[in-house]
Amino acid sequence: MQLICYLSNGYPNLEHSVAIADDYVEAGCDVIEVDFPCDNPYLDSPLIQNRMLTALKENDNYDDYMKAIEAIKVKHPDKRFIVLIYEKTVMQIGYEKFADFCLRNNLKDVIYIGQKHPKIRQYLMKRGVRIASFVQYHLPEEDIKAAKETNGFIYMQAKPKDKLHPRHKSLHEIVKHLKQDHGIKKPIYAGVGIRDEDDIKMAKLAKADGVFVGSTILKLHGDKEAMKERIRSLKKATL
Numbered sequence: 001m002q003l004i005c006y007l008s009n010g011y012p013n014l015e016h017s018v019a020i021a022d023d024y025v026e027a028g029c030d031v032i033e034v035d036f037p038c039d040n041p042y043l044d045s046p047l048i049q050n051r052m053l054t055a056l057k058e059n060d061n062y063d064d065y066m067k068a069i070e071a072i073k074v075k076h077p078d079k080r081f082i083v084l085i086y087e088k089t090v091m092q093i094g095y096e097k098f099a100d101f102c103l104r105n106n107l108k109d110v111i112y113i114g115q116k117h118p119k120i121r122q123y124l125m126k127r128g129v130r131i132a133s134f135v136q137y138h139l140p141e142e143d144i145k146a147a148k149e150t151n152g153f154i155y156m157q158a159k160p161k162d163k164l165h166p167r168h169k170s171l172h173e174i175v176k177h178l179k180q181d182h183g184i185k186k187p188i189y190a191g192v193g194i195r196d197e198d199d200i201k202m203a204k205l206a207k208a209d210g211v212f213v214g215s216t217i218l219k220l221h222g223d224k225e226a227m228k229e230r231i232r233s234l235k236k237a238t239l
Helices: 014-027 046-058 062-075 087-093 095-104 118-127 141-149 171-181 197-205 224-238
Strands: 002-007 031-035 080-086 109-113 133-135 154-157 188-191 210-213
Touching: 002 014, 002 188, 002 224, 014 031, 014 062, 014 224, 031 062, 062 080, 062 087, 080 087, 087 095, 087 109, 087 118, 095 118, 109 118, 133 141, 154 171, 171 188, 171 197, 197 210, 197 224
Parallel strands: 002 031, 002 210, 031 080, 080 109, 133 154, 154 188, 188 210
Antiparallel strands: none
């Protein structure tokens, strides 16, 4: 099972982000989720919202953010990346330019947040960018429909907030339902609520293909050795 670690691009500055990516790779992170900061990151946690807004105050030139990601890719050409970006940011960059950037750097997996301009999403998919689909824990029909139609992986909510499906109540039951009853063969990565080794083991037992870890790692950026040791421990739990 793959360990996916979140990287705040540009926080506290772009140079720091490039250096942190080196630490992630050294510690054994399988996949790096790297963001483009947005001035209205409405879907993210307060921690990540603050990081995005702080990054934009430091540098609001998206060309520089693309250069930073390219620099990381040059240093780690075999490492897989997932790009998180809001629709508004894609529009600010230019959707054709963003697609070119992704394909030029083999950044084909994208978490695309926004629904106002479906033609942009369709354009990216037509170009070969794989757009992830988020599925909530209570399995609303529209989420399952979107999961079937997307060309990217499934981002599965790992823990419930308030709603539960009437029959499939555990992550194991949910993943099994998606794979067997709906025939979903795309990778299913569990996120939102994955914080420690026990959570990772739960996702592993559920037969998820990977786990997203965010705040657990982000909060340790001030102590690189502790952060790397934490990543190693979390990676061990995936084996």
